Amino acid sequence: MTTFIRPIEPGDDQQIAALIRQVLTEFNRNQAGTVFTDPTTDKLYSLFTVPGSSYWIASRGDQVLGGCGIYPTEGLPEGCAELVKFYLDPSARGLGLGKQLLEKSFEAAKASGFKQLYLESFPEFTTAIALYERYDFRHIDAALGNSGHFACNVWMLKDL
Numbered sequence: 325m326t327t328f329i330r331p332i333e334p335g336d337d338q339q340i341a342a343l344i345r346q347v348l349t350e351f352n353r354n355q356a357g358t359v360f361t362d363p364t365t366d367k368l369y370s371l372f373t374v375p376g377s378s379y380w381i382a383s384r385g386d387q388v389l390g391g392c393g394i395y396p397t398e399g400l401p402e403g404c405a406e407l408v409k410f411y412l413d414p415s416a417r418g419l420g421l422g423k424q425l426l427e428k429s430f431e432a433a434k435a436s437g438f439k440q441l442y443l444e445s446f447p448e449f450t451t452a453i454a455l456y457e458r459y460d461f462r463h464i465d466a467a468l469g470n471s472g473h474f475a476c477n478v479w480m481l482k483d484l
Contacts, residue, residue: 327389327416329424332379334369339388340381340409341366347411351448357475359409368409371395376405378432382412382421389416392425394433394441399470403439404481406469410443410452422455430459434484441484442468444476456480 332340348360355361364371372379372393379393390412397406407429412422433441444467445453461480468479 327382327384327419327421329380329382329421329428332369332372332381332391332393336381336383336388336391337367337369340368340391340411343388343390343413344409344411346413350414351446353446353448353475355475358473362472365409368393376436376438378429378436379409380425380428380432382416382425389413390421390425392422392429394429394436394438396438397442397469397471400442400468401440403437404442404468405433405436405438405440406471407433407441407443407482408471417451422452426455426459430484439484441482443480444471444473445478445480446476447478449478453478453480456482 344365345360348354359365376396381388382390392410393408394405395408461482464479464481
């Protein structure tokens, strides 16, 4: 069965929220100050109706395999959006879906006029951080914007 990268749909909310929480639990980051407890995690479709935002889903049939998006997080510098909620099901890792989701997000950010992308992560996400570095994200010393995800302790920035 073919895998598709497509915009988020209303029916995706439950599956993508469960997937996000599953991955955070897998890496022992199921804690306050992350998207694990963020109330918007259960309503991603409506969250990504905000102008300048977009969210992409990797799916096979009715199964959501992952997602990634951009969001104009409050408090970010002018021309900067946040790369957000980038998670893949363990069965979907190593298949190139992460790269496809990232590239869709970069295209959407550029189309919305953003000049930079910022992200927050954790050191345990070594594979994701290595991927970000390959896509020219650089480490920065402090958080930007007001995401509310105070538990994150890896911050990166990319020029588009």
